[in-house]
Amino acid sequence: MKSTKIYRGTIVYAPQLGALECLEHAYLVAQNGVIAGVFQELPGKYQDAALEDFGDCLLIPSFTDLHLHAPQYAMMGMGFDLPLLEWLNTYTFKEEARFADAGFARTVYEALATELVRRGTTRVCMFSSLHREGTLILMDALERAGITGFVGKVNMDRNSPDCLRETCEESLAQTRRWLDECAGRYAHIRPILTPRFTPSCSDALMEGLGRLAEEYELPVQSHLSENDAEIEWVRTLHPDCEQYWEIYAKFGLWKRGTIMAHCVHSDVRERAAMRSAGVWVAHSPDSNTNLYSGVAPVRKMLNEGLSVALASDVAGGAKLSMLHAAAEAIRASKLRYYYSGKRPDEAYLTVPEAFYLATSAGQQYFGAGPGFCVGDSLHAIVLDDSALPPSRPLAPAERLERLIYADDSRTIRAVISEGRRLV
Ligand code: GUN
Numbered sequence: 001m002k003s004t005k006i007y008r009g010t011i012v013y014a015p016q017l018g019a020l021e022c023l024e025h026a027y028l029v030a031q032n033g034v035i036a037g038v039f040q041e042l043p044g045k046y047q048d049a050a051l052e053d054f055g056d057c058l059l060i061p062s063f064t065d066l067h068l069h070a071p072q073y074a075m076m077g078m079g080f081d082l083p084l085l086e087w088l089n090t091y092t093f094k095e096e097a098r099f100a101d102a103g104f105a106r107t108v109y110e111a112l113a114t115e116l117v118r119r120g121t122t123r124v125c126m127f128s129s130l131h132r133e134g135t136l137i138l139m140d141a142l143e144r145a146g147i148t149g150f151v152g153k154v155n156m157d158r159n160s161p162d163c164l165r166e167t168c169e170e171s172l173a174q175t176r177r178w179l180d181e182c183a184g185r186y187a188h189i190r191p192i193l194t195p196r197f198t199p200s201c202s203d204a205l206m207e208g209l210g211r212l213a214e215e216y217e218l219p220v221q222s223h224l225s226e227n228d229a230e231i232e233w234v235r236t237l238h239p240d241c242e243q244y245w246e247i248y249a250k251f252g253l254w255k256r257g258t259i260m261a262h263c264v265h266s267d268v269r270e271r272a273a274m275r276s277a278g279v280w281v282a283h284s285p286d287s288n289t290n291l292y293s294g295v296a297p298v299r300k301m302l303n304e305g306l307s308v309a310l311a312s313d314v315a316g317g318a319k320l321s322m323l324h325a326a327a328e329a330i331r332a333s334k335l336r337y338y339y340s341g342k343r344p345d346e347a348y349l350t351v352p353e354a355f356y357l358a359t360s361a362g363q364q365y366f367g368a369g370p371g372f373c374v375g376d377s378l379h380a381i382v383l384d385d386s387a388l389p390p391s392r393p394l395a396p397a398e399r400l401e402r403l404i405y406a407d408d409s410r411t412i413r414a415v416i417s418e419g420r421r422l423v
């Protein structure tokens with residue numbers, strides 16, 4: 001017996017970059033949690049199925065966050081008077097070291113999982129800390145909360161304080177043990193290999209991770225070309241490599257489905273290497289502004305055909321909200337456009353484009369189609385703008401824009417993940 005659920009509301013989604021599909025007072029049908037179709041008129045065969053009517057609310061795909069750091073959740077909004085490397089050394093590494101304590105990890109990770117759902121994010125690619133036990137606690141918390149995604153135990157064996165550093169042997173052995181402990185334990189959470197970034201990982205560690213990626217057929221996530229001082233440091237650590245990305249490539253970590261966070265300073269050659277390998281860019285504009293790393297050349301990336309999706313990069317980003325990330329992506333792109341002398345190849349992101357990057361783009365990382373595609377698991381949220389100031393009658397696209405810029409958690413009225421109603 002198929003369980004059929006029908007949701008009624010004003011359905012808005014981004015079928016492709018720059019396009020918006022809007023159906024007022026339309027129907028979204030799910031069978032056993034899988035999308036069966038979007039309809040302006042409900043087909044007769046569904047007339048008797050259970051219907052939930054969200055009235056005038058918008059029904060949109062839930063958000064994907066392609067890069068964030070779970071153990072930085074409790075230090076959101078701290079240390080931003082420092083640039084990246086000083087921020088890591090002064091605040092971040094000390095905070096992450098606290099996740100050796102399983103009780104502390106449980107408290108923070110449960111709060112994080114709850115808040116992600118409340119903010120309408122149902123699919124994530126997440127960094128844990130280097131702690132194996134803490135990473136399992138994080139995965140347990142996400143699975144229980146109803147979130148889907150990839151979580152990585154971080155690997156780091158150099159250039160951090162004693163309290164947050166493994167030996168190469170420990171790092172590889174703990175990773176292997178973690179992978180074996182994950183196997184069969186989760187329905188919706190999967191492991192991803194996570195070398196923190198080049199300065200944190202010796203060649204031997206990178207080489208071992210490359211072998212694990214192959215042996216376990218795992219995806220990879222890391223950081224790339226975020227900040228000038230970082231890039232200069234990487235150059236001195238790897239004089240044999242002309243560009244930052246080549247180090248990941250050298251060790252078998254640069255492949256289809258690899259996610260690289262930031263890529264603020266990736267030039268045309270580094271971007272070409274991403275495109276030809278099928279490496280994804282996790283664009284984190286809030287973080288790039290907070291840590292004054294720069295503004296990523298997103299328009300160029302999109303024009304060149306790279307796979308780009310939005311990310312909060314908490315706690316480089318100061319908010320979990322992907323509504324906020326979308327607005328920040330637009331703002332950052334406008335500044336880049338202005339300071340380029342308004343060059344067409346630096347054109348700013350529009351609202352429909354930022355919405356695409358926060359939903360449809362990331363969905364494709366998880367193997368789904370853009371928007372609401374038949375056959376995909378249903379991930380959706382209901383946005384209620386009645387909490388915002390009274391307005392003249394607005395078109396669905398105008399309402400979406402206002403909701404993005406308002407970034408108000410009161411407007412998120414329902415959350416559906418893998419077809420399950422969470423809020
Ligand atoms: N590069 C290496 N580690 C980090 C981190 O935790 N945050 C950011 N933004 N960049 C990094």
Ligand code: FE
Nearest residue numbers: 067223261313
């Ligand atoms: Fe990051």
